[in-house]
Amino acid sequence: MAKDGIFGFIFFASVLYGAWFFEVGLSVNVSYDSKALIIDGRKRILQSGSVHYPRATPEMWPGIIEKAKEGGLDVIETYVFWNYHEPVKGQYYFEGRFDLVKFVKTVQDAGLFVHLRIGPYACAEWNYGGFPLWLHFVPGIQFRTTNGPFQAEMELFLTKIVNLMKEENLFASQGGPIILAQVENEYGNVEWAYGTGGELYVKWAAETALNYNISIPWVMCSQEDAPDPIINTCNGFYCDTFIPNSPSKPKMWTEDYTGWFLSFGYPVPYRPVKDLAFAVARFFEKGGTFHNYYMYFGGTNFGRTAGGPLVATSYDYDAPIDEYGFIRQPKWGHLRDLHMAIKQCEEYLVNGDPKQLSLGMNLEADVYYTTPTDCAAFLANYGTNLDANVTFNGKKYFLPAWSVSILPDCKNVVFNTAKVVAQKTVGDAASTPSASASKVSLSNSSWSWYLEKVGVWSNDSFTANSLLEQINTTKDTSDFLWYTTSIEADEKRDAFLLIESLGHAALIFLNKKVLAFGYGYHDDASFNISEKISLEQGNNTLDIISMIIGVQNYGPWFDIMGAGLYSVILADLKNVKEDYSSNEWTYQVGTEGESLGLDNTDLANSSIWTQGSSLPINQSLIWYKSTFIAPEGDGPLSLNLASMGKGQAWVNGQNIGRYWSAYLSPTSGCTDNCDYRGTYDAQKCQKKCGQPAQILYHIPRTWVNPGENLLVLHEELGGDPSKISLMTRNEQGVLTNP
Ligand SMILES: *[C@@H]1O[C@H](CO)[C@@H](O)[C@H](O)[C@H]1NC(C)=O
Ligand SMILES: *[C@@H]1O[C@H](CO)[C@@H](O)[C@H](O)[C@H]1NC(C)=O
Ligand SMILES: *[C@@H]1O[C@H](CO)[C@@H](O)[C@H](O)[C@H]1NC(C)=O
Ligand SMILES: *[C@@H]1O[C@H](CO)[C@@H](O)[C@H](O)[C@H]1NC(C)=O
Ligand SMILES: *[C@@H]1O[C@H](CO)[C@@H](O)[C@H](O)[C@H]1NC(C)=O
Ligand SMILES: *[C@@H]1O[C@H](CO)[C@@H](O)[C@H](O)[C@H]1NC(C)=O
Ligand SMILES: *[C@@H]1O[C@H](CO)[C@@H](O)[C@H](O)[C@H]1NC(C)=O
Ligand SMILES: *[C@@H]1O[C@H](CO)[C@@H](O)[C@H](O)[C@H]1NC(C)=O
Ligand SMILES: *[C@@H]1O[C@H](CO)[C@@H](O)[C@H](O)[C@H]1NC(C)=O
Ligand SMILES: *[C@@H]1O[C@H](CO)[C@@H](O)[C@H](O)[C@H]1NC(C)=O
Secondary structure (H helix, E strand, O other), X not given: OOOHHHHHHHHHHHHHHHOOOOOOOOOOOEEEOOOOEEEOOEEEOEEEEEEOHHHOOOOOHHHHHHHHHXXXXXXXXXXXXXXXXXXXXXXXXXXXXXXXXXXXXXXXXXXXXXXXXXXOOOOOOEHHHHOOHHHHHOOOOOOOOOOHHHHHHHHHHHHHHHHHHHHOOOEHHHOOOEEEEEEOOOHHHOHHHHHHHHHHHHHHHHHHHXXXXXXXXXXXXXXXXXXXXXXXXXXXXXXXXXXXXXXOOOOEEEEEEXXXXXXXXXXXXXXXXXXXXHHHHHHHHOOOOEEEEEEEEOOEOOOOOEOEOOXXXXXXXXOOEOOOOOEOOOHHHHHHHHHHHHHHOHHHHOOOOOEEEEEEOOEEEEEEEOOOOOEEEEEEEOOOOOOEEEEEOOEEEEEOOOEEEEEOXXXXXXXXXXXXXOOEEOOOOOOOOOOOOEEEEOOHHHOEEEEOOOOOOOOOOEEEOOOOOHXXXXXXXXXXXXXXXXXXXXXXXXXXXXXXXXXXXXXXEEOOEEEEEEEOOOOOOOEEEEEEEEEOOEEEEEEEEEEOOOOEOOOOOHHHOOOOEEEEEEEOOOOOEEEOOOOXXXXXXXXXXXXXXXXXXXXXXXXXXXXXXXXXXXXXXEEXXXXXXXXXXXXXXXXXXXXXOOEEXXXXXXXXXXXXXXXXXXXXXXXXOOOOOOOOOOOOOEEOOOOEOOOEEEEOHHHOOOOEEEEEEEEOOOOOHHHOEEEEOOOOOEEOOO
């Protein structure tokens, strides 16, 4: 064990020189057998990592990919995000953060391969799972099943992407970096809900993909019935026991969760690197050949790209590279050391099946031979609490509980998953300012504001004698839908107002005054509001602004899960109920400020903004505007919105995402020192209980100018902008391992 450091150094050098450099333009033959992907005749053990291009800026891509390469990755995996590539049917967009070709070429320039998950369903905690909302309105459509209109649109988009890649010679068979492609995504999880239509759809999707003749393997993840020659792959926290559906296919792991995604109102999930490394080592110990971290870099859900319900803006994921593009230690370093150790075993691992030996209770060895005397071994202690000393090939080895040791020569341990020698850093991207961040306050005097109208604000409102489903009504052009009606009272009296909503949140005004706020959870966004009210004699106005926080992205038939109000009842004090659901309701899509374009830089100097000393705080439906001079340096910026309620923020017209600081997570269920031993799940290790999920918001450095910058906030509930601060983030403070 004491020799680890020295061996680590030797591996570092040899792995670097052994790295895969492919020459642009030369056709590369990618195939597979039961052991591995075969690239130009060579069986490969491949480490891959998910990096989603729109969750960073193009300026950030090269740095992230370089850090992934230094971290020992061979492959970068990404989904393709249909809804932003085809925002309007037939109108395509591939620019800026959505420049897919440039992203793939950036990976190619770094000498890494690409796994392109075309889908086109992405899930990914991305708005509507990546489907364009217009798809929902195609007559007769049913998503993700045997349905003509859906299959026609899916095929058009698949063809669009395949042709785009072909035109740029990006497939390996054309000399490009793409060695693997995916059609559909985790359909096996929901297939039961679609009956035979679902089974036929899987076959159709497979045939459609194969017909593109792109000469690289296709995969379908979490898809036990993936037809040959499509490889079914594993997604999960552990995949060592996974077996592909045919002995001719290699054992591949397409989603190994480095942490978990963050939702508003929830604590911050994290995954100890010792457990993550254990899971990876076990996978390769048990014959695994391709492994992908989901996410290796998570990044940011800028604008309204976050999925739902209630997925937060930070998609940091506790990944080896943090939301801001900085290396997260010791995670990144420990995994790099692991990759080097596994690479050292490559020729043994691809050569054949291991010989398995029991070394005691919960203790085993898997030994891979190239010749009868030449071998590499994995020694595992999969017990959850007892450390052990084992004897292997006549030598003694110490194996901590829930750990794997890697012996590329069957003698010397070069890596143990539970022994972290990489450096530590402090802080987490979404909620803790890093030690070395420099802070800038925004001065009080510079704030201007605009108070929005409550309720119907324009002449393009419309009426219906029912409560309309929100997504069908707004078509997701805005998070907001106003529902307005009036309640007549013969006399001044008290009553109960009972409102039921499919989600995700709603702010209620009675006679233009805030009455109540209701909201759901990520797991179930539906909620009820029951509120005692005082009615004035005559006409009382009920204005309800219903809010969506990311359109649903997961589950069977998720595309038709609704949102918005579905029942409004008035009960008198004797509980005699009057149903207002089929009253005449007036509807208004969006808010007044959105329609005015207050987020736009064009209006920065407009007299529409009020300026003065009486800055309103704790005010609902208000827009705030200020300017700031960016702190010096070239690091990314972080906006601290802890003093705000719920809303969205823009910098120089760029939407940096939704915030919801007022939504605190439950006070229990957290631990700062989560025991890495034992089976991990998404709730096992969480921090920041009783706090907002996210207070810090990423402003990419390329979105700010050297001079004055415009900051605009749309505050929906109430907050105090005078307490907002801004800081530059630097490489996280490094602590040495004690
Ligand atoms: C690609 O490689 C595989 C396996 O090595 C081989 O069977 C196949 O013929 C090759 N294809 C081409 C086009 O060279
Ligand atoms: C793929 O190859 C098959 C068989 O050669 C052919 O029928 C089909 O048209 C090809 N598809 C494309 C998109 O080139
Ligand atoms: C393993 O062996 C070492 C050295 O002999 C000893 O100090 C240690 O207590 C042993 N640990 C276990 C769990 O047996
Ligand atoms: C901003 O205003 C608040 C409240 O009026 C005050 O406490 C604070 O010191 C002011 N901050 C600055 C930077 O002037
Ligand atoms: C609504 O108002 C706009 C701007 O005030 C005006 O141009 C438009 O004609 C109006 N539309 C209707 C239907 O009244
Ligand atoms: C809302 O109230 C209805 C009727 O009482 C009930 O069926 C439903 O479960 C409630 N929903 C929530 C989220 O509490
Ligand atoms: C109640 O007041 C609203 C807003 O002032 C108005 O639009 C509506 O027509 C009134 N309803 C009745 C029944 O008077
Ligand atoms: C939209 O309307 C359709 C048809 O009325 C309905 O099935 C669906 O649940 C509604 N909501 C959504 C989000 O599609
Ligand atoms: C607003 O005014 C400032 C200072 O007067 C100026 O620098 C800036 O360019 C103006 N912005 C716009 C959009 O006109
Ligand atoms: C903000 O306003 C709400 C109701 O409008 C009130 O309950 C709350 O106490 C206020 N908070 C502060 C800090 O003034």
